[in-house]
Amino acid sequence: MSMISVVVPTYRRVPDLLRCLAALDRQRRPADQIIVVCRDNDVDSHAAVSSRGDVGIELATVARPGQVAAMNAGLDAAKGDIIAIIDDDTAPAADWLERIERHYAADAALGGLGGRDVIHVGDTTIPASERIVGIIQFQGRIIGNHHVGYGEAREVHVLKGANISFRAAALAGARFDGRLLGSGAQVCNEVGICAAIRRKGWRLLYDPAVLVDHFPAVRHDEDARNTFSPVAQYNAVHNETLALLDALPAWRRPVFLAWAYAMGTRASPGLLQAFRLSALGEPHAIARLRASLEGRGAAVKTWWRAVAGAE
Structure with a gap:
């Protein structure tokens, strides 16, 4: 049996974080290690983790703003053979880790795995509608569609950070790119690390059945959702x-x-x-x-x- 570490980067979104941790509590295959990564000045998130009284949840802190620093801190703290990363505004399905472990056990060449993040908009969800997911086209256009993918598990070029996992051996020192700009989401941070894993000969797989519910929350940075900046x-x-x-x-x-x-x-x-x-x-x-x-x-x-x- 593999050891699975789960990394949850967070920043000033306490209700979302607590919902995410509650969903991790309900996993049929429990995580072996849960790491919450937050800024050193994010006292509310620190207090929220402490208030749960979970000795099994580790708190890692970073001084540098942005998702890249947080995810790299999580990778550095992770001890598992499999490292799963989810956004704090997601809630993984009860079989999330169970399905992840099954995929890695079945395919020794699998370096990374992602799944669908079902986006909630008010009381509705965005339905699955696309078969083409996670592809970099010839001219360089990135097609995501991870949140609306359906069908069978298939090989892809790029996974999505809201619902992503890696085999620790496939990372082999690879990290998220610290040159990326932004003080929050730092979009496209998954592209580089996915490319590095594929260059080593590992496969990336997208399985829409590896589900998390995604409740897009406020971003406390210059990248506000649905507003031009x-x-x-x-x-x-x-x-x-x-x-x-x-x-x-x-x-x-x-x-x-x-x-x-x-x-x-x-x-x-x-x-x-x-x-x-x-x-x-x-x-x-x-x-x-x-x-x-x-x-x-x-x-x-x-x-x-x-x-x-x-x-």
């Missing part, structure tokens, strides 16, 4: 670009950059995409383009400095 846009595109430049083979990087600057996506537009969205009356289209171009350019410089320094 030039800073958050800059950070998101920077992180996406940096992660993909590391993840893609050398011959695909120019293809990605040409596509990203010319077209891009609705969320991270290039020139043509922004002009199309502006013509359609999309709010903030030009401001989104400006922040995207600046963030992408900064990421290219960061990536190039790292490459030049390694030569």
Whole structure:
């Protein structure tokens, strides 16, 4: 039997954290180690963990803001053969760890596993609707869809941090990228670590039956949900670009950059995409383009400095 460690990064979301920990209490296959990671100044989260009186829950603290530092602290503290990470605003199904353990036991080449995070919006949930999940397309476009995936378990390129696990042996020193920007969510943080595991020959699997319920909570940073912020846009595109430049083979990087600057996506537009969205009356289209171009350019410089320094 494997030893399973569960890492829960949190910051100032006490009710969500307590719901998550209560769901972990209900696991049919209990966790062998639970690590809650929070900021050293987040006294409310510290008190919430202490108030439960659980000797089985370990508290790790970080001084640096952002999800990357918290998840890396969790990886460093984890002792398990399998390390599962979930967001504090999720509640795993009772068979969550049971299914995770079964997958790793059945496939010795499995390095990472993710599942569906069922997003709750008020009293409803977003239904499963997509078979294409966790793919990086040829030109570098990332297709997520982890929250709406359905069907059988299948191999993917990228998993989602709200519901993700790794075989400790597959990590072998790999960590989430500390160069990513943002003081909170630091989007695209999963791309780099997933790519590093795949480069070593391990498989990544997405199984929509490995379920957590996801109750998207307030983010206490510049990346507020459903609100445009030039800073958050800059950070998101920077992180996406940096992660993909590391993840893609050398011959695909120019293809990605040409596509990203010319077209891009609705969320991270290039020139043509922004002009199309502006013509359609999309709010903030030009401001989104400006922040995207600046963030992408900064990421290219960061990536190039790292490459030049390694030569």
